[in-house]
Amino acid sequence: MEQKDVVIVGGGPAGLSAAIYTQPDGWSTLALETSWIGGQAAIAYTVANYPGFPPGDGEVLTENMRKQVTSPPPAGVGAECREETVVTINADEKTVITDKNQYQAGATILATGSTMQKLGASGEDEFAGKGVSYYAKRDYDKFNGKRVIVVGGGNTTAKSALVAKNEGKAKEVILVHRRDSLRAYPAMVKRLINEGVQIWYNTELKEIRGDDVVREATIANNATGEQKEVEVDWIVMCVGTEGNTKVAQETGLDMQGSVVKIDEQMMTSKPGIFACGEITGCRNHIVNAAAEGASAGMAASEYLALEKVKNGEMFEGTKNGRYADEYLRMIK
Numbered sequence: 001m002e003q004k005d006v007v008i009v010g011g012g013p014a015g016l017s018a019a020i021y022t023q024p025d026g027w028s029t030l031a032l033e034t035s036w037i038g039g040q041a042a043i044a045y046t047v048a049n050y051p052g053f054p055p056g057d058g059e060v061l062t063e064n065m066r067k068q069v070t071s072p073p074p075a076g077v078g079a080e081c082r083e084e085t086v087v088t089i090n091a092d093e094k095t096v097i098t099d100k101n102q103y104q105a106g107a108t109i110l111a112t113g114s115t116m117q118k119l120g121a122s123g124e125d126e127f128a129g130k131g132v133s134y135y136a137k138r139d140y141d142k143f144n145g146k147r148v149i150v151v152g153g154g155n156t157t158a159k160s161a162l163v164a165k166n167e168g169k170a171k172e173v174i175l176v177h178r179r180d181s182l183r184a185y186p187a188m189v190k191r192l193i194n195e196g197v198q199i200w201y202n203t204e205l206k207e208i209r210g211d212d213v214v215r216e217a218t219i220a221n222n223a224t225g226e227q228k229e230v231e232v233d234w235i236v237m238c239v240g241t242e243g244n245t246k247v248a249q250e251t252g253l254d255m256q257g258s259v260v261k262i263d264e265q266m267m268t269s270k271p272g273i274f275a276c277g278e279i280t281g282c283r284n285h286i287v288n289a290a291a292e293g294a295s296a297g298m299a300a301s302e303y304l305a306l307e308k309v310k311n312g313e314m315f316e317g318t319k320n321g322r323y324a325d326e327y328l329r330m331i332k
C-alpha cells in the first residue's frame with residue numbers, strides 16, 4: 001500500500017489550498033479528485049471576488065491553483081494530484097480507499113465540496129449526459145443550432161442561459177422558472193430579455209422524454225395547472241448545489257445538520273481526519289473555501305508533527321531541537 005503523509009479528498013479550492021500548506025512543511029501530499037481539478041470554481045463563469053485575480057474565468061483561476069500545487073518548487077509546491085474517487089476512509093487504520101487504490105495516510109483532509117443539485121424531474125437521471133446537463137459552461141459546444149431549456153432563477157441560471165445563447169449559439173433558449181420573478185440581478189434579467197432569451201415564469205419542468213437523447217419535456221404552468229409538451233434538445237439544470245457528504249457519512253464522521261462537524265482545529269470527530277470548504281458549511285465562495293483549506297492544511301501539518309514528537313521520531317523540523325520543544329509544549 002502506498003504511503004503518504006497527507007491525502008486530500010477533493011481538488012477544489014479548499015483541497016488545493018490545503019496542499020499549498022502541507023507539502024512545503026515536508027509532508028508528502030496527494031490530492032485525489034474524482035472529476036476535474038478546480039471543483040465548482042472551475043465552472044464559475046466570471047470570478048470577480050477573489051483577491052489578486054482580476055475578474056475572469058474561474059477555470060483560469062483554478063488552473064493557476066493546480067499549477068501552484070503540482071509544479072515543482074520554486075514555481076509551485078510539488079504536491080501530486082491524481083484522478084481517483086475516494087470511497088471511504090478507515091480512521092482506525094488510517095487508510096484511504098479509492099476506486100483504484102488504497103493509501104496509508106498520516107492525516108486525511110476531506111474537501112469534497114458540493115455538486116449541482118438535481119431537479120427531481122422524471123427522466124432526469126436516464127438522460128443525464130444525453131441532453132441533460134448541469135454545467136452549461138462545460139457543454140456549450142453541444143448547443144449549436146439547438147433548442148435549449150435552462151431551469152432555475154438565480155444569477156448562475158441567467159448566466160447559463162446567456163452562455164447557451166451566445167457562446168453556445170443555441171437556436172432558441174427558454175428559461176423555465178417556477179416563480180413569478182427571477183432571483184438574478186435586475187441587470188442580468190435585462191440582458192436576458194435584450195439577448196432574446198425567453199423567460200417562462202410560473203412554470204415547472206415535470207418530465208423529460210426521448211430515445212437515446214432528449215427529445216421532449218413536459219412543462220406545467222403553476223398558475224393555471226396547464227401542461228404542455230415542448231420539443232427540446234438540451235436541458236440545463238441550475239437549481240442550486242448540494243453537499244458531497246457521502247464519503248464523510250461512509251467514514252462515520254459526526255455531522256452537524258447537513259455539514260461535517262469540525263472543531264476549532266478543523267478536525268472531524270475522527271482523529272487525524274480534517275475537513276474544510278463547503279462540506280463544513282463555510283460560505284459558498286472560493287475565498288472562504290480556500291481560507292478553510294489553508295487552515296486545515298496548517299492544522300494537519302501540526303497534527304503530523306505532534307504525532308511524530310509523541311512517538312519520539314525525528315523529522316526535518318526537529319533536527320535542531322527548536323521545533324521539537326515547541327511541539328512538546330503543545331502536548332497536553
Ligand SMILES: Cc1cc2nc3c(=O)[nH]c(=O)nc-3n(C[C@H](O)[C@H](O)[C@H](O)COP(=O)(O)OP(=O)(O)OC[C@H]3O[C@@H](n4cnc5c(N)ncnc54)[C@H](O)[C@@H]3O)c2cc1C
Nearest residue numbers: 010012014034039040041044086113114277278284285286
Ligand atoms: C456556477 C458556479 C459559479 C460560482 N461562482 C462563484 C464566484 O464567482 N465567486 C465565488 O467566490 N464563488 C463562486 N462559486 C462558489 C465556489 O465555486 C465554491 O464555493 C467553491 O468552489 C467551494 O470550494 P470547495 O473546495 O469547498 O468545493 P468544490 O469546489 O465543490 O470542490 C470539491 C471537489 O471535490 C471533488 N470530490 C467530491 N467527492 C469526491 C470523492 N469522493 N473523491 C474525490 N473527489 C471528490 C469534487 O469533484 C470537486 O472537484 C460558484 C459556484 C458555481 C457552481
